[in-house]
Amino acid sequence: MQNQSYASAAVITGQPATGHSPAQCPVEETICPVVAHDWVNEEYKHLVVKATPKALAAKPGQFFQLLCPSPDEGEVWFRRPQSVYRVARSSGRLEFLYKVVGRGTKGLATLVPGDNLSMVGPLGVGFKLEPGWKNVVVLGRGVGLATMAPISQLAGERGVRVTAILSARSEELAMAADLFETVGTVIKVLDTDGTSAAENVEAILRRLIAEHKADAFFTCGSNRLMQLMKRLGREHHIPGQMAMEQIMACGLGPCYICVRTFEVNGKREMRRVCVEGPVFDLQECLGW
Ligand SMILES: Cc1cc2nc3c(=O)[nH]c(=O)nc-3n(C[C@H](O)[C@H](O)[C@H](O)COP(=O)(O)OP(=O)(O)OC[C@H]3O[C@@H](n4cnc5c(N)ncnc54)[C@H](O)[C@@H]3O)c2cc1C
Ligand code: FES
Known part of the structure; x- marks a missing residue:
């Protein structure tokens, strides 16, 4: 494809809504060039990447699993979930606003424009906006x-x-x-x-x-x-509606690391935040 500046895209296939596969399967892994990456204040960075059409179709509340480079000699295990901060479809850019807290995000913070970022997504169930709301x-x-x-x-x-x-x-x-x-x-x-x-x-x-x-x-x-x-x-x-944060490993449904308890019609129910959420009905959410 002409003018396509992301390096590669692969898909993780699966049947929608089978209980183990996210409804948005096939999910895409893309290698996206970093366009800008700046500190917003002493704790947060703003990351802008050139993204694929599928990534740019991300809905509010959905997230990506980002492969963070290591900030040191060790490995960084697992990707890190980051929700989409802004989609600029006209310029083909996707933005994240994230807090630099631990090894994953410290590694992410080392990326400079021109570097590539591996992203899996968009993942999860996002927010809904009902037509009657003013x-x-x-x-x-x-x-x-x-x-x-x-x-x-x-x-x-x-x-x-x-x-x-x-x-x-x-x-x-x-x-x-x-x-x-x-x-x-x-x-x-x-x-x-x-x-x-x-x-x-x-x-x-x-x-x-x-x-x-x-x-x-x-x-x-x-x-x-x-x-x-x-x-x-x-x-x-x-x-x-509430967007939940929860420690994740796969972000795709099979590992059940991200399970939390919810209350649905008076009954306690376990749900995976990565595929049944991260956005849930506020009345079904329990505290932590
Ligand atoms: C759906 C979703 C969307 C998110 N969106 C954003 C966002 O837009 N901006 C932002 O700054 N942060 C966001 N987070 C939190 C972000 O994922 C964590 O801050 C990040 O994973 C920390 O990784 P670390 O290696 O730097 O920190 P460490 O504390 O070293 O992480 C150790 C492990 O704990 C996990 N972890 C630590 N804190 C969190 C957390 N709060 N939530 C989930 N997992 C955590 C890490 O992924 C890693 O597996 C989101 C989390 C989720 C689940
Ligand atoms: S099932 Fe693996 S993180 Fe949700």
Whole structure:
């Protein structure tokens, strides 16, 4: 194919929804050139790659398993899951916003423009946006902010008004505010001034509910905030979705490393976050 700058693509085949295979099979492994890779602040990096058409079809909330180079002489076992931060289809670019925490992401952070990145995906079940919703609330904290960006973008494209509550330790870590501002209102709640306290976030959510600005809730990145949204959602019959983070190995369904317990119709149920999620009905999510 002309102008195709990614190096190679392979597929992992399987029958859809057989219990072991992800519904999006065949899943693709691609080697994508790094286009840009910059520090956003002292903890997070923004990674941009040139991606294949299939990768660019990723939906909000879906993720890729990235093969991270080793940051030292040892091996890095397993790929690392990272949700899509932004898809720029016109320029064929896919973006990730990630926190550098351990050996995998430290290795990932060493990539420079021109290097290749092996990615498997897009994986998992993403967010859903119902046609009747006119105003939605997204609430993210920490790395959860990266995951919430694409659903906010999609809502904006569909004319749905977004109120984004960005919770962070400090102003500098309340990232992507400019992206959220393009589709609605941003409210930053910080540890530094105490506004991230659950009571304050609850007061903000209650105000938004009273003002009819909360047809649906979306959240990621904090157990405490998830529990709060879940309680208010139940109280006011507001549907909600939660993007779960969970340690993964294969990311494709067979290893069952990523199993978590959910509560479905009053019964406890084990589900794999990588294929049955990572986005789940908020009322079915249990804390951790
Ligand atoms: C579906 C999904 C989407 C994610 N999206 C993002 C994102 O957009 N931005 C971002 O910064 N982070 C995201 N994460 C978290 C990210 O995967 C971890 O921060 C990363 O795997 C840490 O790897 P490490 O080797 O640097 O850290 P280490 O702590 O050394 O990792 C050791 C092991 O634990 C796993 N692990 C550690 N922390 C997490 C975690 N929070 N979630 C899942 N596995 C973890 C690693 O994958 C690795 O297998 C996401 C996680 C999941 C499951
Ligand atoms: S089944 Fe292997 S990570 Fe989910």
